[in-house]
Structure formats: structure tokens, C-alpha cells
Amino acid sequence: MRAQLRAAAEFVAALSVVAALLFAVLTLWEPVRVAGLSMSPALLPGDLVIVRKAARPRQGSIVLVRASPHGAVLHRVVAIAMDGAITTRGDANPIDDREKVHAAQIVGVVERVIPAGTMLKRWRDSREVGYHDGSTEQHETMTETTQSVAQSEQGWVQR
Secondary structure (H helix, E strand, C coil), X not given: CHHHHHHHHHHXXXXXXXXXXXXXXXXXXXXXXECCCCXXXXXXXXXXXXXXXXCCCXXXXXXXXXXXXXXXXXXXXXXXXXXXXXXXXXXXXXXXXXXXXXXXXXXXXXXXXXXXXXXXXXXXXXXXXXXXCCCCHHHHHHHHHHHHHHCCCCCEEEC
């Protein structure tokens, strides 16, 4: 009986440690999947970025912005004004974003990029070259994937 209680206590303790670590990780970082092309070539649709919450943005860093009319957007910091207003722009966009970003709208700074979209693009490009058996089934599947990625709006992210 004591062995069972001891085992249960150890299990609860281990579960508590895992829960505390998970809580700490989720409050410090936020994973975000890229859905648009506005940050191309730095970020491609399908890439996963790890955003460090409450990190101070600097000029040149990529930030996750949550603004009411646009939702969540990943863009690069172009300039920081003396009053704290931040100018952002997507790498693929020719002009800066019209609206200035305030510190309260910034969720955090991109800390890591997991290039899943880049790997998918390389795989897709290599698969579209041709098929030895003459089948078109794989090509049609890849075409649907390409079209769904192309239809996503530029600059938006999905969680």
C-alpha cells in the first residue's frame, strides 16, 4: 500500500513539474504558422516561427503585431520614432505600412524560424518535374496545395 502511495505521489510531482514547465514556456513563447507572402523570402507560407513574448523590438527585427483591423501580422521593424511609434513593412512589400504600431499592439519578436514552408516548396518543386510512371495523381495533389497556399492573404498568420 505504501509503495502504491509513493508511486502515486511521484507521478503527481512529475506531472506538476511538467505542467509548470509547459505553463512557463507558453507564457514566454508563442508558436505561429506563416500564411502569407508579405515576408517573402525571409518567411514563406507554412514556416513556423517562435515569437518571444514581451521582447523589445529593434530596428530590423520581425515582430508579431495584433492590430484590430488586420488581426495578427508578421512584419519587419523599419523605424522606431522617439515617441515609441513603430513603422513596419513586409519584406516583399514596396512601401511601409500606413498605420504606425504602438508597443501595446506588439505581441513579441520572432526568435526562431522553422522553415517548414521552405522545405515544402523545395519538395513541391522537385515533385513537379515529372513522374516516371506517367501518373498525374501526385501532380494534381501538388497543384491543389500550391493553389491553396497562393490563395492565402499576404501578411496574415494562422495559429
